Amino acid sequence: MSNGVLEVKAISGHTGPVPGRDASRDFAVAKLIDVTTCIGCKACEVACLEWNGYPFRETTFDNTYQTMPDTAWNYYNLIRFNEYVGDDGAFSWLMRKDQCMHCADPGCLRACPSDSAIVQYANGIVDFQQEFCIGCQYCVTGCPFNIPKFNPETKKVHKCTLCSDRVGAGLEPACIKACPTGCLHFGSKDDMTNLAGQRVAQLKEHTSHKNAGVYDPPGVGGTHVMYVLHDIDHPERYGGLPKDPQVPLLVRIWKGPLKWMGNLAMTAGIIGVLAHFVRYGPKDKHD
């Protein structure tokens, strides 16, 4: 999706200059998940498997509506289910579609040592290139959402691609297409942010969810997958969504100061011994 696609060129039945001509819109894409209208049908899970060509895998049953305990290398998308009883005794089923959040500051990409194994597109999609993946799983360490999953047979790590192949062809991701309630939306980040704001205002005005809000965590620079939550102060109720996700501090130290300090120290070591040789030379030979 290029800037030009979203730029207005001509408008029918309109005299004079075209409004917005030459004005480019933000073409970053985003997925908006309105958890308040998710019914937990799992059509998105099936659509994800179908589009990505994975067979349906074994499920577990632990007296909930959740298909399995966690996402997997060949199961990118999982509806997390939680029975929640509020302070006032009100009972609710919380459903959250869990998948890669496509962070603007992706911890996986920061942590990855392999050239080209993780790419971030200008539209915000973070994608793994398995042919360059070396299987070290540093990305798992870097991710604050526990998303990348390792395939022990191929030694490659996989995760949700935000259907970069579909989006590149102008289509919406497979999960969006399958959703029957309209709880999933896809479009530009600006549009989705607006839509989320409208929905939150609606929830506050017409329902008892006075603390509704948009989940677009600034700790990772914002995400290209956003949630509308009933209660923005308690994201952890939705299957452990972190309240303030960050790229772990140790990962930032490891990939920041430790790199340049280490490089400097090694270079200084080599220069140091060279300088020693030039200044003092070898010791005497003793035959």
Add this chain to the structure above:
Amino acid sequence: MIERYTFHERVCHWMTALTYTYCFATGLALYTPHLFWIALALGGGPTSRFWHPVFGAAFVVCAIWMHGMWRGDMSMTDVDREWMKGLRDYIENRDDRVVAQGRFNAGQKEFYWIMYYGAALLLVSGVVMWFPEYMPIWLRAPMIVLHECAALVTIGGFIIHVYMGVFMVPGGLHAILTGSVTRGWAKAHHAIWYKAVTGDRE
């Protein structure tokens, strides 16, 4: 000529050196993007990721082997502490002022212990990084940082060790390759050891 290193000692040294150097090269490749080409030169990223921990384990085995062989020779003595006081004279090649040494001088011993404890830290952190899928997630980042810090310390020692053995002390590389040194070399660098092995009272 005097035998300084037995065949057994030389094999052990070079096995340790070989396994360390492989880990050094592939480790640098994964350490910084500027050196990732090393991984490609050595067979590709996945190959390097596969063999690095295997060679690392072999390095630890060699280090234990070496420890059994040289542990006794490597303990610090009063002579070593005396030598350390004159370290500056040694570095600046004023060797007439340096006190007589046993089989290994204090610098060699320090290098030995840096590598020995470095290997232990690299092993503990390396096992976590070898099989991260079986390790708790909170343990992984600290172990990676520990692994890199320990590796950097050993690299510091390694640079100095190679420089001294190959360039700074003529005869050093020859000794560890062939096992033998001249009488003059032994007397100049390790006088106490020279007297012990030759019985020379001079």
